[in-house]
Amino acid sequence: xxxxxxxxxxxxxxxxxxxxxxxxxxxxxxxxxxxxxxxxxxxxxxxxxxxxxxxxxxxxxxxxxxxxxxxxxxxxxxxxxxxxxxxxxxxxxxxxxxxxxxxxxxxxxxxxxxxxxxxxxxxxxxxxxxxxxxxxxxxxxxxxxxxxxxxxxxxxxxxxxxxxxxxxxxxxxxxxxxxxxxxxxxxxxxxxxxxxxxxxxxxxxxxxxxxxxxxxxxxxxxxxxxxxxxxxxxxxxxxxxxxxxxxxxxxxxxxxxxxxxxxxxxxxxxxxxxxxxxxxxxxxxxx
Numbered sequence: 564x565x566x567x568x569x570x571x572x573x574x575x576x577x578x579x580x581x582x583x584x585x586x587x588x589x590x591x592x593x594x595x596x597x598x599x600x601x602x603x604x605x606x607x608x609x610x611x612x613x614x615x616x617x618x619x620x621x622x623x624x625x626x627x628x629x630x631x632x633x634x635x636x637x638x639x640x641x642x643x644x645x646x647x648x649x650x651x652x653x654x655x656x657x658x659x660x661x662x663x664x665x666x667x668x669x670x671x672x673x674x675x676x677x678x679x680x681x682x683x684x685x686x687x688x689x690x691x692x693x694x695x696x697x698x699x700x701x702x703x704x705x706x707x708x709x710x711x712x713x714x715x716x717x718x719x720x721x722x723x724x725x726x727x728x729x730x731x732x733x734x735x736x737x738x739x740x741x742x743x744x745x746x747x748x749x750x751x752x753x754x755x756x757x758x759x760x761x762x763x764x765x766x767x768x769x770x771x772x773x774x775x776x777x778x779x780x781x782x783x784x785x786x787x788x789x790x791x792x793x794x795x796x797x798x799x800x801x802x803x804x805x806x807x808x809x810x811x812x813x814x815x816x817x818x819x820x821x822x823x824x825x826x827x828x829x830x831x832x833x834x835x836x837x838x839x840x841x842x843x844x845x846x847x848x849x850x
Contacts, residue, residue: 567619569617575609576610632673632677633665646703647701651691653694656693668699687701687702689720689722696848697846724827725777725826729800730776730799737765741796742756742757743759743786743787774815802815803824804824804826831843
């Protein structure tokens with residue numbers, strides 16, 4: 564994939580790439596050493612003096628993945644030349660692991676790119692647990708991935724989740740401010756701990772039932788398992804969650820025939836990094 568742009572001013576190529584195209588230092592260094600930077604069709608070094616009106620081209624060649632592209636059904640919620648938003652089902656890994664090499668979202672997205680004639684790699688800008696379902700945002704190249712990561716770090720990529728939890732919180736809207744730490748290895752689970760990293764979640768009850776309720780959740784920070792840990796911490800674990808659920812919540816999940824954790828990445832809101840247009844992408848799924 565190529566990024567093309569006409570220089571609006573004179574200056575060093577490296578300065579132009581950072582300030583006008585927003586390329587990260589790491590990506591620019593990879594392009595420099597791979598000789599993938601061109602000015603008016605001629606390969607140039609990063610310190611080359613650019614003049615106003617020069618055509619700048621950066622060739623983004625992603626490494627060949629070590630896992631196969633596969634034909635598999637994916638639900639596309641939004642797509643343009645730079646980003647792809649898909650609706651991930653419960654039970655699917657985002658990326659292959661040592662024990663699971665196929666059947667992941669990455670395998671299916673690479674297959675989709677091949678079928679549609681797109682020379683793109685798999686760059687997840689948001690991630691979900693295996694059993695969490697809903698919107699996943701993907702960049703089509705390393706440059707866009709870097710820009711989306713910057714938005715995320717600046718708190719400009721807003722996520723809204725929906726969860727079905729045991730009982731009903733009191734008050735029905737509020738903020739969970741409780742640091743989260745990782746349990747000692749070999750456990751992969753997290754817990755609320757004074758030694759943990761700052762973790763903040765906003766919640767609001769949106770529907771009430773006899774023994775459970777539906778929550779709207781907005782993670783202000785982005786810790787691993789944050790929503791699951793925070794809901795369990797306030798005494799209202801997410802239904803269908805075998806790792807952070809209580810005996811009562813798991814029994815209710817069994818009675819309600821809930822077979823996966825009732826947590827959905829409902830909506831993403833962000834400013835498109837290339838067009839500057841606000842985007843809202845919403846899943847078709849619900850808890």
